[in-house]
Amino acid sequence: MSVQPQTPDLDNDSMEDRLYTVKYEDPGDSHLDVKVEDVCMQCETNDCVRVCPANVWREGDDGVPHIAYENCLECSSCRFACEYDNVVWTYPERGAGMTFKHG
Amino acid sequence: MSPELESDTVADPNYDDEFDAIVVGAGLAGSAAALTMANRGLDVLLIERGSSPGAKNVFGGVLYTPTIRELTDFDDAPVERYVAERRFSMLSKDDETAVSLRPGEWHEKPHNDSYTVLRGDFDEWFAEQAAEEGATLLNSTTVTGLIREDGRIAGVETDRPDGTIRAPYVVLAEGGNSLVSEGANLKQTETRENVAVGVKEVLEFPQRDEVIEDRFRLTDEAGVSYHYFGEGAVGDAFGGGFIYTNEDTVSIGVAYRIEDAAAHDQSPEETLNAFKSHPAVAPLVRNARTVEYSAKTIPEGGAESIPDLVHDGAAIVGDAAGLVLNNGVHLEGTNMAVESGYHAGNAIARAADKGRVGADALQAYPESLEESFVVKNLEHYQWMMNAVEEDRDLLFEDLPRAFADAGTEYFRMDRQPKESHAKNAKSAVLSAVGGWTGAAKLALRYRKVVT
Ligand SMILES: Cc1cc2nc3c(=O)[nH]c(=O)nc-3n(C[C@H](O)[C@H](O)[C@H](O)COP(=O)(O)OP(=O)(O)OC[C@H]3O[C@@H](n4cnc5c(N)ncnc54)[C@H](O)[C@@H]3O)c2cc1C
Ligand code: SF4
Ligand code: SF4
Numbered sequence: 001m002s003v004q005p006q007t008p009d010l011d012n013d014s015m016e017d018r019l020y021t022v023k024y025e026d027p028g029d030s031h032l033d034v035k036v037e038d039v040c041m042q043c044e045t046n047d048c049v050r051v052c053p054a055n056v057w058r059e060g061d062d063g064v065p066h067i068a069y070e071n072c073l074e075c076s077s078c079r080f081a082c083e084y085d086n087v088v089w090t091y092p093e094r095g096a097g098m099t100f101k102h103g
Numbered sequence: 104m105s106p107e108l109e110s111d112t113v114a115d116p117n118y119d120d121e122f123d124a125i126v127v128g129a130g131l132a133g134s135a136a137a138l139t140m141a142n143r144g145l146d147v148l149l150i151e152r153g154s155s156p157g158a159k160n161v162f163g164g165v166l167y168t169p170t171i172r173e174l175t176d177f178d179d180a181p182v183e184r185y186v187a188e189r190r191f192s193m194l195s196k197d198d199e200t201a202v203s204l205r206p207g208e209w210h211e212k213p214h215n216d217s218y219t220v221l222r223g224d225f226d227e228w229f230a231e232q233a234a235e236e237g238a239t240l241l242n243s244t245t246v247t248g249l250i251r252e253d254g255r256i257a258g259v260e261t262d263r264p265d266g267t268i269r270a271p272y273v274v275l276a277e278g279g280n281s282l283v284s285e286g287a288n289l290k291q292t293e294t295r296e297n298v299a300v301g302v303k304e305v306l307e308f309p310q311r312d313e314v315i316e317d318r319f320r321l322t323d324e325a326g327v328s329y330h331y332f333g334e335g336a337v338g339d340a341f342g343g344g345f346i347y348t349n350e351d352t353v354s355i356g357v358a359y360r361i362e363d364a365a366a367h368d369q370s371p372e373e374t375l376n377a378f379k380s381h382p383a384v385a386p387l388v389r390n391a392r393t394v395e396y397s398a399k400t401i402p403e404g405g406a407e408s409i410p411d412l413v414h415d416g417a418a419i420v421g422d423a424a425g426l427v428l429n430n431g432v433h434l435e436g437t438n439m440a441v442e443s444g445y446h447a448g449n450a451i452a453r454a455a456d457k458g459r460v461g462a463d464a465l466q467a468y469p470e471s472l473e474e475s476f477v478v479k480n481l482e483h484y485q486w487m488m489n490a491v492e493e494d495r496d497l498l499f500e501d502l503p504r505a506f507a508d509a510g511t512e513y514f515r516m517d518r519q520p521k522e523s524h525a526k527n528a529k530s531a532v533l534s535a536v537g538g539w540t541g542a543a544k545l546a547l548r549y550r551k552v553v554t
Contacts, residue, residue, distance in 0.1 A: 006382070007382040007385050008385050010385055010388070013396070018304075021393060021395045022397070045365065050364060050367070050370065051300055051364040051365055051371065053300060053302045053371040053398040054398065055370075055372075073396075073397060073398040073399075074159060074280075075398035076279070076280035077298075077300040077364070077398070077400055079280070079292075080293065080294075080400065081295055081361050085292075089282070090282070093245060094243050094245070095152060095153055095243030095244075095245075097159075099153065099158045100158065100159065100223055100395060100397050101395060102161075102221045102222075102395045103162070103221050103226070103397065
């Protein structure tokens, strides 16, 4: 059956606006990395890119993902997603990184 | 560049060998353990990587309080609303079929021990309760590893200037992203089939007062917990969507297996957008403003994923130990976190009385957890996780559609006798489940949901 019901339009924020709601303190350098670049070059799935809810991981021209670490919500999904265990994942030091106001 | 933090400006005290026990992580499990041990006279150091407890934490969420209410005076806890309605909703692409429960009893204290909370406020408050009992809270400090001496765990390494802090007992309450426990080989990294990615927004309604009360049929401090599953919630992924009402805001989100997120072209953010725009969901959240976007993982391996809970000098509690029940109907980790922290804290206090640190001296913790609702529930529902996995197409796609069709048929308003509508309705469901035999098999397989 399925008719198209009346649905109000939602104004969803862009990723940029969404991330803007989260307080951020730059730890200075990235808490994320890849272990072996060659592994990423061979990797065809780029699961790190697919699962990231904050658009941190982006496909790079050379096959090695680019990491916009300042976007990171520290959720850890990329660490579990990579089937080659090729993600270096550490916490930003001394409370730096993101802070949620509500949670 | 190192960030400027309050704790850097005062002389950094040296905590090495000053404490009986160190707790890694001031979430629910960590603060429950710290509170329990402090109560029993131990000197406890509670270490949190966020600038305050809860600063780096997020959940759905409904806090389940049967244990926490026993541990501390809950009357002035920062809760948002009590849960007065639970609604379970199957979404196909365009349809919704829902069951709603609003027992009168839930309006009375203790409100079925279910309250919506926001973790920023709540975790901070709960850690303060531990501090009031004498525990020392150390914020903005990340534990980076464990120290071993003579084969046993004897303290932690941190990112503080004098990084090493030794103590006879360490409680690992670091949550599902358990880098410290994994780094010390106390547990294996969960596979991505057993971990969900959760994304959430906190929404505000700036245009008008009482929007939440009106849309969700609420008065005073009553609130709702809505769970959604099926194609319209998270596509064909294993997981679901949720809406919870806070005092002035609404929490909305989706959580589904990382395995499925990796297989999908749709990102978690897009999945959330799609869920929010479902015809049955969009009217509830229209004209809202996003005041926070957040994400976190949920360990959901169930009973089979629980690691060894005690080691020489250490215990693992809460999400770090995989103690979450997430099977579609239930999403419960808060109660298990507090219960496990409490039992671990007790076991350590008892061992400390006898001056013993070995894993055998801490056995009281796994033993009492085994006897508690935590392990009982996880074991009871393990079969359900497996069965649901096997039947996922049926449960998440075919049945939601069939129920919507059946409902539409059953209540169809036309000039045919109602009997023929009922017949059509029945056949919609029967054909989805494979006839009477299929229905009987399903009923048999899922009978334990209610027994
Ligand atoms: C999206 C989502 C929705 C959920 N919804 C619900 C719900 O509605 N109801 C429910 O009952 N449960 C829900 N859960 C599960 C529930 O949130 C968890 O089970 C519960 O928070 C576990 O508590 P915990 O104390 O074990 O871990 P956490 O709450 O994760 O706390 C861990 C703490 O340790 C800190 N930490 C981590 N590593 C370190 C380190 N190395 N050094 C110092 N500090 C560290 C963290 O910053 C954090 O404060 C949900 C979970 C998610 C992700
Ligand atoms: S990090 Fe893992 S998933 Fe991402 S590109 Fe590299 S190998 Fe592939
Ligand atoms: S931790 Fe989460 S937000 Fe951060 S990069 Fe990984 S997937 Fe993206």
